[in-house]
Amino acid sequence: VFSIKSYSALNLYSCSLKNEDLKEMLESNKESLKLEAMKRIVGLIAKGKNASELFPAVVKNVASKNIELKKLVYVYLVRYAEEQQDLALLSISTFQRALKDPNQLIRASALRVLSSIRVPIIVPIMMLAIKEAATDLSPYVRKTAAHAIQKLYSLDPEQKEHLIEVIDKLLKDKSTLVAGSVVMAFEEVCPDRIDLIHKNYRKLCNLLVDVEEWGQVVIITMLTRYARTQFLSPWREDALFDENSEKAFYDSDVEKEKADSKPYMMDPDHRLLLRNTKPLLQSRNTAVVMAVAQLYWHLAPKQEVSIVTKSLVRLLRSHREVQYIVLQNIATMSIQRKGMFEPFLKSFYVRSTDATHIKTLKLEILTNLATEANISTILREFQTYVKSQDKQFAATTIQAIGRCATNISEITDTCLNGLVLLLSNRDETVVAECVVVIKKLLQTQPSQHSDIIKHMAKLLDNITVPMARASILWLIGEYCERVPKIAPDVLRKVAKSFTSEEDIVKLQTLNLAAKLYLTNSKQTKLLTQYILNLGKYDQNYDIRDRTRFLRQLIVPNEKSGALSKYAKRILLASKPAPVLESAFKDRDRFQLGTLSHTLNAKASGYLELSDWPTVAPDQSVRNVEVMEPQSLERQPSTRGSDLFAYHLLVLLCSDSDDAKEKKRPKPKLDSVSSHSKASSSSDNTASSGSESEEDTDSDSEPEQKKKKKLSSKPQVRQILSFNCGCKMCLCVTAFQVSSPVFVPPKSHELLHRMSGKGLAVSYHFPRQPCAYSHRMVSVQLTLTNGRDQPLEDICVGEAGPPGIAIHRFATIERLQPEASITVSMGIDFNDSTQAANFQLCTKTDQFSVSIQPAVGELLMPVTMTEQDFLKEQGQLTGMNESSVTITIAPDSMSSQPVGRKVVSVANMGVVPSSQNSIHRFAAKTVSSGSLVLSSVVLQEASTAKLVVNTEKTVLGSVLLRELKTALSQG
């Protein structure tokens, strides 16, 4: 019936078909017709037409194979599901299925739509989907999950507690893709749960440059709020803040001690935030620049705030709307900190093409910036504005001149004279504004200016603007004793026109009459009576009221009580001069850059910026403690459908949960990476200082030298970091340390319950990079109290031999009976299998113990390609190579067992191999970082050749022996 051509020729937007026709098209079995119909329906939705009637016909197509059709159906569903809840439920199973799709884009969009369907009955399904998606392998899906949190929360706030759990989990996510979205969810759902941020604070700071622009804004705003609750105010005169001293703080103890004597020392975390946000001032996104500017305004030491000035001024060249917001914020800033913007005075000069609200703001800022030094320049500029053809703007300028005049007393007279000259201007708005401003100025120093008052009295004949007339009348009334001759005459004139005046003029006429009656009753008694009579019958009750009040007050009769005696003192009291203030004076009670600041009123959902704490909160809450043994649960690994995306994903989050896949494919190195070796390595050294985290615990262990804690992340992050200046380069020489292949931890006994008088200690090697030093192997001790009394003050005592360095665990104050605790320590074995001996002390006893590492634990796995492996192996021949031919247990002939056995003995990374019979493994030694390569070549008849290549020949031969034993066993 329908020909396709006839539709496509028509404009989708304007042409409308009847719903019946659309239904028919949707029910046809031609994809193209359905698509055409959906496009028309979307056109209807866009126009705001109601298309809900078509719901049943549309929802049938939700499972369509055509992806565009499907997307349009999604658009429709999200729009109308709320109105057609029962029918919408028909589509849910489709989404549930799509949530399991191997394609991450489909999983994500299914979650997006499912969570956008605002039907309360599916809340449990949503909750489940969100929880699942939060652990998805794809960061894109996890990002979608973060968005879904807010949707579910707005649909059903009762889910808050469960959602906070998901937020907590996603906050730990290390993908830059997720960070912005989850912080957004945090801000929406539980902005008061600051405690969830502590552990993620440093990570967020470090990730910030690589997060997408929109996420940056949200994170910066949130961190501003966070910092105000966690750090001490840097706005103290005696404070010490410059970057250099702070860097020294990281490096040396001596500096630290010196600094301690200072009264204020900026928290390194506080500095970290300031330092990591600064480069974002160069962002092309104006919202990001503004966010950083407000962060500096609210958090930085006073003398550092001005680094944001240039960037803010740059934003003034952006779109008009951007200018508007930025100028508002500058207006607030410029009240407190003139100096910040004074050098850029000319950037605020008004241009004839500026919109009115921009002009007004620029005037405001120019006025704020006025000082004795620059006032003449500003006034000259103002003079041109006064003559602008935009008379409203000219009037605003006059107000600005008035404000300058009151603020800077030296120029009051000059301004006053200038304004008086303007009284002869032809434009009434200008003259009226002048009168009002002159009135205010005269009030500050009325004594010398009787001639100005006379001049203004003359103006009354011509001026019609009510506010100006009222101002003149008030002036004359107030200073009637200075112009005794003119005042009664003025009263006579206004008495004549009284009935035709505006209300404010009438009120001032009454005031003038009353004041004259008191000072010069001889001349004005009758006039006053006349005016009071007119006022008595005025239509406006305010005026009738005022009349009655004044009559009682000034005209003595028997009923007027004690008050009339004081009439003169009441009416002619000297009045305080009005203070001409900026409209932006109190705006800084709002966080800059917010909607509330723009509106000068609290917008809904505005989060108050707290005052600085008076006592520093615990700094150690942000310390990222020793890593938990990695969670043993495994991700469903089949999901990452398209391989390249998966590679990138590994690249992105090689330290996050996802990367714990058993067979971790090697990230594809783009050709870019190889050429920029030099720059990348230099950058890495440059940025490592900033990446390392301060060990703040050390105060409790004074004897211990401050050590840089090198977290496990930096290596990966430096490569991804914007700061490193080289986004796509992977270092080629220093092979990347990868996550260890998971093997069940083997526990060894350190102290038996019997010999430890009830204290039993076992240890294992978690195969994690050590948090205390990259040269150390991390060891986890599990201490159990087998006694029936608590054990106290368990710590590490003397240690040896001299070549071995130990990072002790913090003293355990108390261990309850039957309780056990796991602590971490780091040991630098110096790449030898020599045992580390140390004493374990309790309050009462000392036990000597020793840890002898298996050679395989002295290694860290690295990732490399097959080519790199062969290249490196070629360089490690001769005495660096040791090999042996072994007989292998028959069940080990397939690839899986070989790999498993090797990695269970030695912490090595699997190198992808193109041949089935060759298995290659790579690692480096923890302490010195020497490469250790090993390969197993399976041969016929259950034999295999085992080769180990390393500079560390002793270690190599021990490793060879161990591998041999492991592989030969059944």
Place this chain on the structure above:
Amino acid sequence: MIHSLFLVNSSGDIFLEKHWKSVVSRSVCDYFFEAQERASEPENVPPVIPTPHHYLISVLRHRIYFVAVIQSEVPPLFVIEFLHRVVDTFQDYFGVCTEAAIKDNVVVVYELLEEMLDNGFPLATESNILKELIKPPTILRTVVNTITGSTNVGEQLPTGQLSVVPWRRTGVKYTNNEAYFDVVEEIDAIIDKSGSTITAEIQGVIDACVKLSGMPDLTLSFMNPRLLDDVSFHPCVRFKRWEAERILSFIPPDGNFRLLSYHVSSQNLVAIPVYVKHNITFREGSSQGRFELTLGPKQTMGKAVESVLVSSQLPRGVLNVNLNPSQGTYTFDPVTKLLSWDVGKINPQKLPSLKGSMSLQAGASKPDENPTINIQFKIQQMAISGLKVNRLDMYGEKYKPFKGIKYMTKAGKVPEGRRDEAALP
């Protein structure tokens, strides 16, 4: 964050609406229309308007208001920046961003808006990611799609979305590899009646059109990087390299993009490349005024000043003008009193001039200020600040690209204002 979006044309009709959360009735726009009525000019509508239950944040571009509806606290610049990004995307997709173009492509517009925001929070705003998700309409594709029923919508997650270079898609291939850079500088100056400069600033941008295969890594260095006072970068530029070596090092997006915007510090003297001689007088009591204007080039290093356009807002008292241009054409709108003169190219041997008389309203008093004169112009092959690109190198790919660089200077948004001298003390 962003609840809904309404597109309003200059006659005050809502011609498109899109909701990301519950539907907000279009009656919320009444508050906007009120503000629109109050405003004397379309530009004067305040960008942020509070209403009892919502907040309206709008931008005006191409004579279309993009009105976003907000329900709770959000940085206003966040919304404004996003709305501008939407306009840029439309422009990128459809060539123009007009009411007609949006209506013609309403489905693509909807698909784009759907991808750009999720629940009101920006999701994908990088143009290359969007282009992989939703292919820009071309005539050929439209025809093919109608016949085959194939779609504009991509089925895979764009690779950029997950990579560390989200602005670049992978697998880019060109037969001709080219990279063009345009250094465009704008002068923004205010000059007083006597010809002396009140303020002058130079702002510049480097717009790039890069069509290179694979993953090229480019570095661009300047002869005189010190000139750049304040810069903002495309996210692809490595900030550390700039800080340390003053070199722009980046993996470029594919296609057109703005690499850098910069500001040349105002401490450096700015040579204004044109001058204006003028004589505009009104005599008290007479109904005639004289108008004389002559333009000439100044310090252009021998380059021609082109596309010159002079405009001036004459005082209200002027009824009509009778002028005689030595070249080009002029128009005068008796309602808005806007005089504009399309001069074209300035010939240094024969300076363009515009002379004649103005008739004033009978009995009107002499206007008390001289009108402001705005001048727009272009100068090809010259960057007025003297900024020069030293070299462009490519790493990471083996082919030899064709490289080109172009300089241009033009007058800024508000070029030269000429004002009367002060009458105040």
